[in-house]
Amino acid sequence: MLRSLRSKRQRTEQNNRPQNEERPCISGYKSNLAEEVEVRMKSQLFPGGERITRTGKKSSDESINFDESQKIDWDLLEMENSKNPDITGTPTGFTNKDQKTKYRSPIISTPIRPQSRISTGSAAAGASPSDAVVRQLNSTSVLSQSLFDDSLSFSFPGTPLHIRQKNLYDTGLPSPYLAKVDDRQRLGVPEEVFRLLEKIRGIKELYTWQEETVSKCLGGGNHIVVCPTSGGKTLVGELLLLNAVLTRFTDALLVLPYVALVEEKVKELAEFAEHFSFGLERYAASRGRLPPRKRRKKRIIYVATIEKANALFNSLHEEGRTGEVGVVVVDELHMLGDGHRGAILETSLTKFLSLEPGPRIIGMTATLSNHDEISRFLGCSMGHSGGVRPVTLDEYVKIGPTVYSAEKNGTLKPVRQIFSSQPSKVGSLSNSLVDADGVGALVQEKHQIGQAVLVFCPTKVSCEKTALMLARHLSSEVPLNVKNKREELISRIKSEAGVVDSVLQEALPQGVSYHHSGLTGDERVLVEEAFCEGTITVLCCTTTLAAGINLPAARVIIRSVKTGRADLTRTRYLQMVGRAGRTGLTNSGDSFLLGYESDRKTVKKLVFGEIEKVTSCLDAKTLSMSLLHLIGSGMIKNSGDMTMYMNRTLLSIQKPDDHLTVADNTLRSLREGNLVEKKEGQIVPTAFGRAVYKSSLDPDLAHGVAKSLLDANRHLVLKGDLHLIFLCIPPDPLVNIQIDWLKFFEQFSRFDEITKLTFHAIGLTEAFLARRAFSQTSSDQEQVYKRFFLAGALHAIISGQPVPRVATSFGIPRGTLQTALGSAISHASKVTHFTKELPEYWALSSVFDVLVQKLFFAGTPELSQILELPGIRHARAKQLHRSGYQTLQKISAADPHILSSEIDHLTVKQAQKIISSAKILLKEKADALTDEALQLLNIGQV
Numbered sequence: 001m002l003r004s005l006r007s008k009r010q011r012t013e014q015n016n017r018p019q020n021e022e023r024p025c026i027s028g029y030k031s032n033l034a035e036e037v038e039v040r041m042k043s044q045l046f047p048g049g050e051r052i053t054r055t056g057k058k059s060s061d062e063s064i065n066f067d068e069s070q071k072i073d074w075d076l077l078e079m080e081n082s083k084n085p086d087i088t089g090t091p092t093g094f095t096n097k098d099q100k101t102k103y104r105s106p107i108i109s110t111p112i113r114p115q116s117r118i119s120t121g122s123a124a125a126g127a128s129p130s131d132a133v134v135r136q137l138n139s140t141s142v143l144s145q146s147l148f149d150d151s152l153s154f155s156f157p158g159t160p161l162h163i164r165q166k167n168l169y170d171t172g173l174p175s176p177y178l179a180k181v182d183d184r185q186r187l188g189v190p191e192e193v194f195r196l197l198e199k200i201r202g203i204k205e206l207y208t209w210q211e212e213t214v215s216k217c218l219g220g221g222n223h224i225v226v227c228p229t230s231g232g233k234t235l236v237g238e239l240l241l242l243n244a245v246l247t248r249f250t251d252a253l254l255v256l257p258y259v260a261l262v263e264e265k266v267k268e269l270a271e272f273a274e275h276f277s278f279g280l281e282r283y284a285a286s287r288g289r290l291p292p293r294k295r296r297k298k299r300i301i302y303v304a305t306i307e308k309a310n311a312l313f314n315s316l317h318e319e320g321r322t323g324e325v326g327v328v329v330v331d332e333l334h335m336l337g338d339g340h341r342g343a344i345l346e347t348s349l350t351k352f353l354s355l356e357p358g359p360r361i362i363g364m365t366a367t368l369s370n371h372d373e374i375s376r377f378l379g380c381s382m383g384h385s386g387g388v389r390p391v392t393l394d395e396y397v398k399i400g401p402t403v404y405s406a407e408k409n410g411t412l413k414p415v416r417q418i419f420s421s422q423p424s425k426v427g428s429l430s431n432s433l434v435d436a437d438g439v440g441a442l443v444q445e446k447h448q449i450g451q452a453v454l455v456f457c458p459t460k461v462s463c464e465k466t467a468l469m470l471a472r473h474l475s476s477e478v479p480l481n482v483k484n485k486r487e488e489l490i491s492r493i494k495s496e497a498g499v500v501d502s503v504l505q506e507a508l509p510q511g512v513s514y515h516h517s518g519l520t521g522d523e524r525v526l527v528e529e530a531f532c533e534g535t536i537t538v539l540c541c542t543t544t545l546a547a548g549i550n551l552p553a554a555r556v557i558i559r560s561v562k563t564g565r566a567d568l569t570r571t572r573y574l575q576m577v578g579r580a581g582r583t584g585l586t587n588s589g590d591s592f593l594l595g596y597e598s599d600r601k602t603v604k605k606l607v608f609g610e611i612e613k614v615t616s617c618l619d620a621k622t623l624s625m626s627l628l629h630l631i632g633s634g635m636i637k638n639s640g641d642m643t644m645y646m647n648r649t650l651l652s653i654q655k656p657d658d659h660l661t662v663a664d665n666t667l668r669s670l671r672e673g674n675l676v677e678k679k680e681g682q683i684v685p686t687a688f689g690r691a692v693y694k695s696s697l698d699p700d701l702a703h704g705v706a707k708s709l710l711d712a713n714r715h716l717v718l719k720g721d722l723h724l725i726f727l728c729i730p731p732d733p734l735v736n737i738q739i740d741w742l743k744f745f746e747q748f749s750r751f752d753e754i755t756k757l758t759f760h761a762i763g764l765t766e767a768f769l770a771r772r773a774f775s776q777t778s779s780d781q782e783q784v785y786k787r788f789f790l791a792g793a794l795h796a797i798i799s800g801q802p803v804p805r806v807a808t809s810f811g812i813p814r815g816t817l818q819t820a821l822g823s824a825i826s827h828a829s830k831v832t833h834f835t836k837e838l839p840e841y842w843a844l845s846s847v848f849d850v851l852v853q854k855l856f857f858a859g860t861p862e863l864s865q866i867l868e869l870p871g872i873r874h875a876r877a878k879q880l881h882r883s884g885y886q887t888l889q890k891i892s893a894a895d896p897h898i899l900s901s902e903i904d905h906l907t908v909k910q911a912q913k914i915i916s917s918a919k920i921l922l923k924e925k926a927d928a929l930t931d932e933a934l935q936l937l938n939i940g941q942v
Contacts (some may be wrong), residue, residue, distance in 0.1 A: 185247070187206075187211060187214045187215065187218070187239060187243075188214065188218045188239070188240075188243035188247055189239055189242045189243050189246055189247060190246060190247075190276075192275070192276075193239070193242055193246070193272070196271065196272060196275060197235075200271055200909075203235070206232075206235070207232055207390060209227075210232055210235060210236055213225055213236050214236055214239050214240065217236070217240055217360075217362055218240075218243065220360075221360070221379070221380065222360060222361040222362070222363075222378045222379050222380045223360075223361075223362050223363070223380055224333065224362075224363045224364075224365070224368070224371065224374060224375060224378065224380050225237075225362065225363070225364045225365075226364075226365055226366070226368050226371070227364070227366060228366055228389045228574075228578060229366045229389075229574065229575055229577075229578020229579070230389055230390075230391060230552065230578055230579075230581065230582050231366070231389050231390065232390065233331075233364045233366070234331070234364075236364070237254065237329040237331060237362060237364055238269070240252075240327055240329055240362055241254055241269075241301050241327065241329055242272065242276075243327075244299070244301075244326045244327040245276075245278040245299040245300070245301055246276055246278065246299075248326055249299055250299060250324065250325065250326025250327070250359075251299050251300045251301070251302065251324045251325045251326060252299075252300075252301045252302070252325065252326060252327045252328075252329070253301075253302045253304065253309060253312070253325050253327070253328045253329070253359075254301065254302065254303045254304070254329045254331070255304055255305075255306060255309045255328065255329070255330045255331065255345070255348070256303065256304070256305060256306075256331050256332070257305070257306060257331070257332050257335050257338075257341070258305065259284040259285050259305055260549050261331075261549060262282050262283070262284040262303050262304065262305055262870075263282070263284065263870045263871040264549050264550070264871060265303050266280060266282045266303050266870035266871070266917070267870050267871050267913045267914075267917060268913070269301065269303070270870070270913055270916040270917040270920055271912065271913065271916045273301070273916070273920050274916045274919050274920055277298065277923075278298060278299050278300065278301065279295060279298050279299065279300035279301070279920075279924065279927075280300070280301050280303070280920055281300055281301070281302050281303070281924075282303050282304070282870055283302060283303070283304035283305065283308035283309065283311070283312055284303075284304065284305045284308055285305075285822060285825060285826055286825045286826060286828075286829045286852060286856055287308075288304065288308055288311075288312065290311055290312065290314075290315040291315035291316060291318070291319050291321070292312070292315070292316070293928055293931070294321070294931075295927070295931070296927075296931055296934070298927065302325075306335065306341050306344050306345045306348070307341070307344055307696075309345075309348050310344050310345075310347060310348040310351075310629070310696075311696050313348055313351050313352065314629055314632075314633055314693075314696075317351070317633045317634075317635065318633055318634075322352075322355055322358075322359075323355075323357075325352075325359045326359050326360065327359055327360045327361075327362065328349075328352055328359050328360070328361045328362070329362045329364065330345070330349070330361065330362070330363045330364065331364050331365075332364070332365060333363035333364060333365040333368065333374070333614075334365045334366075334367050334368055334571060334614050336349075336374070336614050336616070336617070336650060337612075337613075337614040337615050337616075337617060338617070339617055340617065340622055342616075342617040343616075343617040343618050343619075343622030343623070343626065344622075344625075344626075346616060346617065346618060346649060346650050346651070347618075347625075347626040347629070349361065349377075349378070350645065350648050350649050350650075351630070351635065353378070353379065353648055354635065354644075354645060354648060361378055363378060366574060366575065366578060367570075367571040367574050367575070367611050367612075368611065368614060369610055369611040369612065369613055369614070370613045370614055373614075373650065373653050373654060374614060374650070376653050377649070377650040377653055389578075389581075391581040391582060391586060391587065391588060391589060392581070392587075392588045392589070393577065393578075393580055393581055393588070393589050393590065393591065394588065394589070394590040394591075395577060395590070395591050395593075395607060396415070396590060396591065396592045396593070397412055397592070397593045397595070397603050397607060398418065398437070398438065398442075398592055398593070398594045398595070399595050399596065399597055399599070399600055399603065400596065400597055401417045401418060401419050401438065402414050402416075402417050403415050403416045403417065403418060403592070406607045406608070410608045412604070412607075418438035418441050418442065419438060434469075435469060435473055437559065437594050439455065439466070439470070439557055439559060439594065440469070440470060440473035440474070442555070442557055442592055443455065443470055443473075443474065443538055443555075443557065444473070444474055444475075445555075446537075446554050446555045447474050447511070447537055447538060450534065450537065451537070451553075451554035451555070451586070452531065452534070452537050452538075452539075452552070452553040452554055452555075453537065453538045453539070453553055453554065453555045453556075453557065454539050454541060454545075454551065454553040454555070454556045454557070454576075454579055454580075455470070455538065455539070455540045455541070455557045455559060456541060456542070456543055456545070456556070456557065456558045456559060456576050457540055457541070457542060457559050457560070458542075458543075458559065458560040458562045458563055458564060459542070459564060460516040460517065460518050460542060462559070462560075463514040463515070463516050463540045463541060463542060464503045464514050464518075464540075466514070466540045466559065467503060467507045467512050467513060467514040467538075467540040468503050468506060468507060470507070470510075470512050470538055470540070471506055471507040471509075471510040471512045472506075474510050474511075474512065474538070478511070482511070482534070482535065483509075485530075485533075485535045485905075486508055486509050486511065486530075486535055486536075487509070488904060488905070489508060489526065489530050489535055489536075489905070490504070490505065490508050490509075492526055492875070492904060492905065493523060493526055499804050499805075499808075508536070511535070511536055511537040511538060512536070512537075512538040512539075512540070513527050513530070513531070513536050513538070513539055513540070514539070514540045514541065515527055515528070515539050515540070515541040515542075515545060516541060516542045516544075516815070517542070517544070517815045517816070517819060518813050518814070518815035518816065519814070519815050520803050520804070520814050520815055520818045521818055521873050521874075522873045522874055522875035522876075523814075525871075525873050525875065525876065526875065526905070527539070528549065528551060529905055529910075530905070531551055532551065533905070533907065535905075539551065539553075542563075543563040543568070543572055543576065550582075551579065552579055552580075552581070552582035552586075553579055553580060553589070554580065554581065554586050554589055554590075555580060555589065555590055555591070555592070556576060556577050556579050556580040556589070556590075556591040556592070557591070557592045557594065558573070558576055558577075558591070558592070558593045558594060559594050560594070560595075561593070561595050561599050561602045561603060561606065567602070568606060569612055570605070570606055570609050570610065570611050570612055571611055571612050573593070573606045573607075574611070576591075577591035577593075593606060593607065615654060616649065616650040616651040616653075616654050616655070618649060618650075618651045618659075618662070619662060620662055620665055620666050620669065621700070623662060623663065623666045624666050624669060624670060624699045624700070625696075625698060625699055627642070627663065627666055627667060627670060628670060628675055628676065628685065628689060628692060628693050628699055629693055630642075630645060631670075631676055631683055631684065631685055631689075631693075632685045632689065632690055632693030632694070633693075636683065637682045637683060637684075638681065638682055638683060639683075642663055642667065642683075643660060643663075646659050646660055646663045647659075667683075670689070670699070673699060673702075673703070674686055674688055674689070675688065675689035675692060675699055675702075676689050687837075687838065688702075688706070688838070690837060691833075691834050691837035691838045692834070694833055694834070694836075694837050695830045695831070695832075695833035695834035695837065696830055696833070697830050697831075697834055701730070701731070702834075705831060705834065708727055709727065709831075709834075709835065709841055709844060710840075711763075712727055712844070713840070713841070713843075713844070715761040716761070716844075717754065717757055717758045717761050718847070719754045719757070720754045720755075720758075720795070721795060721798065721851060721854065722754065722755060722758045722791055722792065722795045723758045723761065723762070724847060724848065724851050725791040725794050725795055725798075725824065725851070725855075726758070726762060726787055726788055726791040727831065728824050728827050728828035728831055728848070728851065728855075729787045729790055729791055729794075729820075729823075729824050729827065730823055730824070730826075730827040731783070732823055733790065733816075733819060733820035733823045733824075734783060734786045734787065734790065736816050736819075736820075737786050737789070737790055737812060737816070737820070738811075738812075739785070739786060739789055739811075740811050741769070741772045741773045742773045742774075743811065744769060744773070744785075744789060745766075745769045745770060745772075745773035748766055748769055755792070758788075759788065762784070762788060763784075764784065764785060764788060768781060768785070769785070772785075789810070790812075790820055792810070793806050793807075793809075793810045793812060793817060793820075794820070794821055794824055794855070796809070796810075797817075797821060797858050797859060798854050798855060798857075798858055798859045799859055800859040800860070801859070803817055803818055803821075803858075821855065821858065824855055825852060825855045825856050828848060828851055828852045828855060829852050831848055832845060832848040832849055832852060835848060858874065860874060860877075860878075862881065862886070863877040863878065863881055865886070865887050865888050866880050866881060866885070866886070866888075866891070868888070868921055869888075869891075869914060869917045869918060869921065870917055872914070876903075876906075879903050879904065879906075880903065883902045883903060885899070888918045888921055888922050889922065891914060891915060891918040892915060892918040892919045892922055894911070894915055896908050896911040896912040896915055897911075899911040899914070899915065
């Protein structure tokens with residue numbers, strides 16, 4: 001009643017107001033809501049009950065000066081609102097949830113410059129009343145404390161206060177009603193952010209190009225940021241993410257290509273999340289709740305892999321919550337051309353581009369040639385280039401014994417010669433470890449002065465051989481403390497893995513190691529940490545490390561123009577040499593590309609050639625999952641919707657004559673596969689199709705999964721987990737599994753009763769094993785036997801046996817076995833969601849839920865809390881557990897210096913990241929319980 005009387009009085013005052021009366025506003029507009037906020041908080045905002053009126057005076061008649069540019073054209077506002085009665089605050093403005101009152105959005109007549117700052121202190125001459133209100137809101141945080149606890153609440157979507165005529169999100173400043181952390185702002189974020197950057201990372205100032213790029217991105221629209229590797233584009237993306245959650249009060253999404261990068265980035269952002277009290281959630285592998293929990297007062301930064309980002313969008317769209325995401329930052333945008341994953345990324349971006357209004361999209365990459373096509377796809381007017389690297393890079397080429405300098409004019413200038421050499425140490429494999437291309441001399445130059453070197457090799461086998469060869473060639477005086485650290489590293493690997501392979505045993509004392517997928521996750525983490533702290537100075541790795549975690553070096557050596565059997569690309573070459581020299585670590589870096597005389601043409605193409613064009617990877621196979629998701633989420637309901645969607649894709653730009661034909665053929669195959677159907681003139685998913693869509697299963701695999709589950713319903717063996725594990729093994733890891741069939745046949749006689757029962761329940765026979773063991777003839781039936789063989793290995797792991805021991809027993813490389821475990825966890829999660837959607841499989845859903853946890857914790861349930869922390873693997877979790885840090889509470893209460901001293905090879909900086917992550921997780925759990933309690937009590941609005 002009070003509210004309605006007040007609104008009536010305000011309308012009367014407005015009609016009686018003189019035409020020449022000055023009318024101040026808050027950032028251009030003072031709505032009824034602003035006056036209501038003042039009434040409700042006047043005792044806190046203005047002592048003595050004073051209140052600013054629309055005349056620009058306090059109730060005590062004390063005049064307040066204000067800037068003429070802050071006035072609004074009220075006549076224009078009323079005229080425009082009368083033309084557009086549907087411009088409302090729902091869902092993009094303010095809503096009174098009791099009366100469902102809609103508040104009109106304003107017309108901004110005077111845009112505010114993006115670099116403007118709101119001054120602090122009391123109102124002075126030349127300051128508008130709005131400044132005082134905003135200052136009070138910021139300093140007291142009254143808004144965030146009170147508005148959410150009453151009937152009037154805010155709903156901030158991806159574009160706050162969306163206005164058709166002009167978008168306030170594009171003015172470069174936040175809405176005046178957003179509770180900010182600090183009045184003092186620079187580049188759209190509180191000054192406190194820069195103080196933390198200096199404290200945590202040692203970054204004292206930004207490069208000019210970084211400031212210019214952030215300012216342009218804050219100005220509105222989508223953008224592409226192109227910057228050389230190590231140029232500093234990551235910081236640009238982080239500032240835009242922080243701007244979204246701290247200033248614009250919207251959620252933000254960061255998309256990264258690999259799980260390891262997600263884990264690393266979550267750790268890096270943890271201290272910012274703890275300091276500014278925003279949420280930080282990772283979506284990678286089996287991690288990430290779908291849909292995400294809805295927060296009452298907190299904004300979230302989602303850090304996700306490409307696949308998980310797509311699933312996250314689907315879940316948000318289904319709940320009508322896509323508007324919560326205000327900015328999407330995509331690192332390594334060139335991944336659009338990376339096969340199946342590129343197709344998923346293109347699909348996700350097209351979905352975001354289809355939203356109206358949609359989030360701002362920022363794509364970042366070091367390698368992009370066809371800017372025009374990608375800009376058209378994202379709707380960008382232009383891209384921003386970061387110019388040159390802050391750390392100089394000298395590129396060299398070695399062909400035969402001659403070393404050439406890569407000149408800027410595109411020529412190779414000979415500078416010196418390096419010849420091959422024999423190993424300085426004799427070993428059992430010395431005859432096969434001759435330094436044929438002189439890489440030992442190039443490594444020795446940096447190794448002897450303690451600088452790090454990365455040696456990229458074409459295969460995993462060549463990584464190990466190169467590491468062993470270099471260990472026998474290198475010679476240098478090793479300080480005692482470094483020697484002790486290397487011995488400790490060997491001991492740690494042995495204690496965690498059970499055994500140290502012969503290559504690492506010989507190479508690590510010389511500061512050399514290899515790094516590829518053949519290592520377990522724990523071993524890779526130990527090697528990476530040792531390389532970063534200088535215990536290891538030479539790392540021989542495969543090309544996948546080039547786009548992986550940040551392991552910078554003073555020198556990069558590329559031993560071949562091949563990667564596996566494929567040719568090295570210019571894009572991958574740039575990523576590899578970009579690892580040479582990083583800001584804060586070295587003043588310069590250099591790279592050497594090694595080849596033979598026959599490789600001269602290829603070498604010149606890699607060093608001086610054009611970057612490969614990023615092309616769409618959408619085809620009939622990759623598009624099937626995309627279309628099914630779009631139909632399942634309701635974004636495509638008919639052929640017209642499909643045409644509109646396809647016309648927004650990168651494929652439509654690059655193949656304008658083919659993209660609709662590909663879509664029609666894909667839709668036909670979905671109908672034939674009983675995944676979609678037509679009902680009442682609309683395309684909808686079938687019950688089976690909906691289960692496939694909700695579970696993110698590949699449509700090509702879905703029928704096989706359904707058949708396996710149907711068979712299991714009849715003959716499921718629930719004694720032990722072996723049969724369930726068998727059902728959760730996807731086809732992918734089986735490609736790398738080589739079985740010793742004779743050994744498999746011999747093991748059959750030692751199977752226990754439950755294993756034999758499962759073997760026969762699946763439909764396998766001893767006769768086939770006998771035939772395969774004594775014959776080289778392969779058969780199509782081998783795949784199901786491989787699945788059972790791998791299921792046996794994974795069953796041993798979750799029973800508590802160490803991965804290296806299981807790998808030895810089953811004859812599977814330990815890294816391959818752990819990768820297969822990760823694939824099984826991911827597939828088991830999908831199967832769990834699949835069974836929940838179909839009533840005929842209801843009995844299986846709960847057991848698969850438990851199995852996912854068993855697989856993830858790999859037989860160590862006591863480490864479950866510790867393994868929730870980002871980037872923490874079993875080796876580190878066991879260390880923490882043994883040192884008395886068994887729970888998140890104990891970790892969060894730890895002192896970083898004490899924690900560092902109690903845990904081997906853990907720096908204070910790393911300890912602080914672990915503690916911050918633990919605090920964030922605890923806070924998330926507490927918030928979840930609070931929100932659940934409020935929902936049960938029907939208090940507040942979630």
